[in-house]
Amino acid sequence: MDLNPKKQQLLKALEGKLPQEVILSKSEDCAPYGGDWTRMTGSPLLVFLPKTTEQVALILKNCNELKIPVIPSGGRTGLSGGAVVTANEVVLSLSRMSKISSVDLLGRTVRVQAGAVTEAVHEHCAKEGLLWPIDLASKGTCEVGGNLSTNAGGVRVIRYGMVRKWVSGLQIVTMNGDVIELNRGLEKNNTGYDLIQLMVGAEGTLAVITEATLKLVRLPQKEKVLFFSLPSLEAIKQLFKKARLAPFEILAFEFFSQSCLKAVEKQLNRRSKLDKPGEFYVLMEIELGLGSEPEDLLEQWLVDVLGADFVIDGMWAQSSTERKEIWGLREGITESIALTHEVRKYDVSVAVSQIVEFITEAERLFLSMNLEADLYLFGHFGDGSPHLNIVRRDTIDHKTFVEHCDRFEKELYLLIKKWGGSASSEHGVGLLKKSWVAMAKTPQEMALVKAIKTAFDPNHLLNPGKIFSL
Numbered sequence: 001m002d003l004n005p006k007k008q009q010l011l012k013a014l015e016g017k018l019p020q021e022v023i024l025s026k027s028e029d030c031a032p033y034g035g036d037w038t039r040m041t042g043s044p045l046l047v048f049l050p051k052t053t054e055q056v057a058l059i060l061k062n063c064n065e066l067k068i069p070v071i072p073s074g075g076r077t078g079l080s081g082g083a084v085v086t087a088n089e090v091v092l093s094l095s096r097m098s099k100i101s102s103v104d105l106l107g108r109t110v111r112v113q114a115g116a117v118t119e120a121v122h123e124h125c126a127k128e129g130l131l132w133p134i135d136l137a138s139k140g141t142c143e144v145g146g147n148l149s150t151n152a153g154g155v156r157v158i159r160y161g162m163v164r165k166w167v168s169g170l171q172i173v174t175m176n177g178d179v180i181e182l183n184r185g186l187e188k189n190n191t192g193y194d195l196i197q198l199m200v201g202a203e204g205t206l207a208v209i210t211e212a213t214l215k216l217v218r219l220p221q222k223e224k225v226l227f228f229s230l231p232s233l234e235a236i237k238q239l240f241k242k243a244r245l246a247p248f249e250i251l252a253f254e255f256f257s258q259s260c261l262k263a264v265e266k267q268l269n270r271r272s273k274l275d276k277p278g279e280f281y282v283l284m285e286i287e288l289g290l291g292s293e294p295e296d297l298l299e300q301w302l303v304d305v306l307g308a309d310f311v312i313d314g315m316w317a318q319s320s321t322e323r324k325e326i327w328g329l330r331e332g333i334t335e336s337i338a339l340t341h342e343v344r345k346y347d348v349s350v351a352v353s354q355i356v357e358f359i360t361e362a363e364r365l366f367l368s369m370n371l372e373a374d375l376y377l378f379g380h381f382g383d384g385s386p387h388l389n390i391v392r393r394d395t396i397d398h399k400t401f402v403e404h405c406d407r408f409e410k411e412l413y414l415l416i417k418k419w420g421g422s423a424s425s426e427h428g429v430g431l432l433k434k435s436w437v438a439m440a441k442t443p444q445e446m447a448l449v450k451a452i453k454t455a456f457d458p459n460h461l462l463n464p465g466k467i468f469s470l
């Protein structure tokens with residue numbers, strides 16, 4: 001028999017008020033909800049899987065009264081530990097609230113519940129020729145509530161920006177059980193503080209998002225995927241300059257190093273279709289204009305680029321299968337590296353115009369420290385957002401690896417500061433980037449942040465310890 005008094009009190013307070021299937025109490029049933037893709041994990045006190053906003057409100061209100069901390073949970077694909085259980089908190093999973101309403105064609109919006117899976121929203125809106133333009137490798141598992149709470153990025157930020165641009169209404173529930181509608185999907189509503197934008201990126205520390213009105217765009221019509229091998233980072237910059245001046249819209253401009261490609265090729269057991277390898281690769285997705293002969297313009301551009309000395313090889317996908325194959329090489333990197341190795345991840349951003357200089361210096365720093373680890377470089381070149389994955393060599397154990405990474409991290413954060421960048425470009429802060437927040441924000445800024453937290457959640461019970469410690 002489980003004697004945890006808080007657990008017994010909460011179950012008693014909710015007795016007869018919630019259907020049985022909403023509550024998981026056996027530790028083996030709760031365990032999968034304790035962690036995320038960082039592989040950090042903890043044991044939830046209880047897991048709730050509500051089906052309605054009223055149930056969310058009831059759970060939060062009772063937890064508040066009993067002073068029990070709550071972790072809101074989406075698809076748990078985060079890479080910063082934002083949804084990880086650390087001290088036996090209750091987990092509130094929104095996964096069973098996954099309804100997607102019909103698309104509002106005039107308003108170009110769709111109303112969804114927070115547990116809707118991102119890819120399901122894409123498929124739903126595609127039937128109307130529309131798109132919620134958030135595209136990330138985890139789209140088949142991550143949920144809209146998590147996307148909003150972390151202000152997710154992804155591979156199309158260069159074209160559409162981050163998640164915060166694509167929401168015009170939120171329903172939230174505060175810790176005391178109040179249900180609040182924010183902005184009601186209005187395009188224009190100039191009435192002071194924008195609480196939606198405060199909720200986006202709050203990582204579930206202020207209130208729980210239960211529904212959202214998402215803004216949509218026309219589905220790109222004529223997409224093309226191009227793939228290049230290049231000799232250096234400087235060459236990527238030159239290609240990017242050419243692409244910026246080209247007669248088409250860039251939807252994605254992603255890069256990765258040869259070691260990343262090799263890891264993915266090994267895992268997928270197939271080779272890239274480029275004949276000549278390079279130190280780096282670029283996947284570029286574009287949308288052709290709707291005017292006459294756009295393909296001819298692209299062909300001319302490609303011939304010109306392939307003739308330049310900074311490109312080793314290049315191709316353009318000839319079918320949707322080939323397009324998916326090329327995207328598979330980019331989207332498979334995280335998994336391919338993590339499957340066989342222990343990894344420490346850095347999700348950095350600097351001004352787009354300085355990305356090459358920054359990566360060069362970061363790489364130099366890494367090599368100068370002679371760590372028993374390898375550096376895998378990839379990410380969103382066109383957003384100034386490289387991912388640095390540090391991979392443990394077999395010559396050291398886990399403990400030594402952590403020490404090596406901690407040493408590197410200190411220096412890396414100083415470097416990021418020097419370049420005026422950020423140590424969390426798109427993965428959020430969670431548990432892993434807290435030292436960066438403490439270092440990057442002034443005491444005055446932190447005091448305001450903490451005052452906002454206290455205004456929403458006076459007992460400090462929502463996702464405690466994430467982003468900052470109180």
Ligand code: 2HG
Nearest residue numbers: 137334345346379387389
């Ligand atoms: C990506 O861009 C994701 O693929 C994951 O943000 C990055 O694994 C990583 O470090």
Ligand code: ZN
Nearest residue numbers: 154379387426
């Ligand atoms: Zn990324």
